Amino acid sequence: MNHERSRELYDRALSVMPGGVNSSVRAAPRPYPFFVERGDGAHVVDADGNRYLDYAMGYGPLLLGHDMPESVQSAVQSYASAGPMYGAPTEVEVDLAEFVARHVPSVEMIRFVNSGTEATVSAVRLARGYTGNDKVVVMQGGYHGAQETTLVEGEPGHVHPSTNGIPESFAEHTVPVPFNDHEAITEVFEEHGDEIACVLTEPILGNNGIVLPVEGYHEHLRDLCDDHDALLVFDEVITGFRVGGLGCAQSRFGVTPDVTTFGKIVGGGFPVGAIGGKTEILEHFTPAGDVFQSGTFSGHPVTMAAGLATLEFCAEEDVYDHVNALGDRLREGLTEVVADRAPEYTVVGTDSMFKVVFTRADSGPQSECCAAGCTQDAACERFGECPKNGADVGNAETDRWERLFWPAMKEEGVFLTPNQFESQFVSYAHTEADIDRTIEAYERCL
The missing domain is CATH 3.40.640.10 (Type I PLP-dependent aspartate aminotransferase-like (Major domain))
Structure with missing residues (x-):
């Protein structure tokens, strides 16, 4: 992907805005963030014309996606x-x-x-x-x-x-x-x-x-x-x-x-x-x-x-049925990928929220009761090691998530929130095809 225009914009921004941004987390992608030109349904397009499937969704406000009904x-x-x-x-x-x-x-x-x-x-x-x-x-x-x-x-x-x-x-x-x-x-x-x-x-x-x-x-x-x-x-x-x-x-x-x-x-x-x-x-x-x-x-x-x-x-409309069904489909797919590629990791989330936390668990994969994301079910084999609080998440492999996994997903054309901690979101604009493409990208990048 070409990012020359984003690099130029960030260079200008560093001269007039602290850290080149107006909210600290936006500077997290390294070596510099991409600058968004516009939103399009479930996607954003950056200043260089690169198109990303968007799961940041403005950090949560865009339940309906980028195109207003x-x-x-x-x-x-x-x-x-x-x-x-x-x-x-x-x-x-x-x-x-x-x-x-x-x-x-x-x-x-x-x-x-x-x-x-x-x-x-x-x-x-x-x-x-x-x-x-x-x-x-x-x-x-x-x-x-x-x-x-x-x-x-x-x-x-x-x-x-x-x-x-x-x-x-x-x-x-x-x-x-x-x-x-x-x-x-x-x-x-x-x-x-x-x-x-x-x-x-x-x-x-x-x-x-x-x-x-x-x-x-x-x-x-x-x-x-x-x-x-x-x-x-x-x-x-x-x-x-x-x-x-x-x-x-x-x-x-x-x-x-x-x-x-x-x-x-x-x-x-x-x-x-x-x-x-x-x-x-x-x-x-x-x-x-x-x-x-x-x-x-x-x-x-x-x-x-x-x-x-x-x-x-x-x-x-059927907004919640749609986004929650997609959320389940995504988390279930990610749980299968994680069980195969990185069984120590934990898929979390509910409704239209999701994340893979790079935990360091020694137990087996998540049980069927948590197949669509950790539910804190005591019957799950992972219950004793799944994240229960902020410290548990903080002990995950945060550097691996930020320095290796996030950039790899970006190159796949998938925009995730740029750290281990903040939630990701499915919107009404996402489709089953988007979800399946995302699961395949996780499989390649984990």
């Missing part, structure tokens, strides 16, 4: 042509809020913002304001955006910021625990229960491999929060309107949080975030309550129109 395109064009934005409410904000409240179990009220990070920042502030407590429990390896409360690392009682630029004092009230560890979270509540404002967790770790909860884990979190008057906050920025369909992951797992954060799909591919939850909690946001939250671009009419039209399309 006519109804979505019409809604976006209509609201864009009526004026960029107003600094005043619009009807479409109410329409989208009502749609989300009808379908997501935890949502009675919702506040729209501009990014997943802004949503989780606001949710943490809301939890602290509502409970009067300061401590926030998070999962090690979970990701909740670029915010000071959650950019931490360490063990309970020995926590420090995970990046420069954050005062040590900001980490004092954050308590990281391993995902899927009943004992660890129980001990934290025994010691700090009357100080905890919330437990903030992704229902499925989506930025550190794809790690599903073990049986009973979310129910245990729900019980602990209820017993100590803390809030359970699900970060569904990735899983929202992807896992569990319109009811989101919380409906899939049957556990209803007090507050849910959204992003990505709820904006139909445009910048968005949202905080939803019980009325008695959400009304603590200003102007109804005393927890300040505001934003110039919040509820942007074009974003609201794109989000509503996208979700309505999903409700009316």
Whole structure:
């Protein structure tokens, strides 16, 4: 493949943007990223004319692929042509809020913002304001955006910021625990229960491999929060309107949080975030309550129109049946390839999410119960060695994935997220032929 134009663009970008990018992960491909010129259904075409089958899908927002259905395109064009934005409410904000409240179990009220990070920042502030407590429990390896409360690392009682630029004092009230560890979270509540404002967790770790909860884990979190008057906050920025369909992951797992954060799909591919939850909690946001939250671009009419039209399309068409069936087909094919080529690796994912984690397991291949991705089923032969938390994924062969496997897949014309950790996505634009081609590429590259 020729990449001269991308190289020239990256050279220019390095002079005017830190690292040549506007989001750090985009610089991960070595020696330089390819620059995208346009999207086309399930593909992207780069500045040099190279065409890739796309499984990054904008890191999750593009459930429908790169080509907006006519109804979505019409809604976006209509609201864009009526004026960029107003600094005043619009009807479409109410329409989208009502749609989300009808379908997501935890949502009675919702506040729209501009990014997943802004949503989780606001949710943490809301939890602290509502409970009067300061401590926030998070999962090690979970990701909740670029915010000071959650950019931490360490063990309970020995926590420090995970990046420069954050005062040590900001980490004092954050308590990281391993995902899927009943004992660890129980001990934290025994010691700090009357100080905890919330437990903030992704229902499925989506930025550190794809790690599903073990049986009973979310129910245990729900019980602990209820017993100590803390809030359970699900970060569904990735899983929202992807896992569990319109009811989101919380409906899939049957556990209803007090507050849910959204992003990505709820904006139909445009910048968005949202905080939803019980009325008695959400009304603590200003102007109804005393927890300040505001934003110039919040509820942007074009974003609201794109989000509503996208979700309505999903409700009316076979979107979830299509993408989930393709996800199963892909993970089943990858499981067969891995069993033959690299039995120590683990295929993970659910619905339209997937990944192959380069684990170092010594046990046999995944059992039939996990043939379409690790389900944390205790009956699986791999159960004792499949990833249970972020540390398990971190112990995988990350350099092999990034330096050898990702470039090989790129040369096959398959665009994956450029590290071992971040999820990959099937879209409504993908076909069975795309899936079969992808499985064949994995077989050649593993």
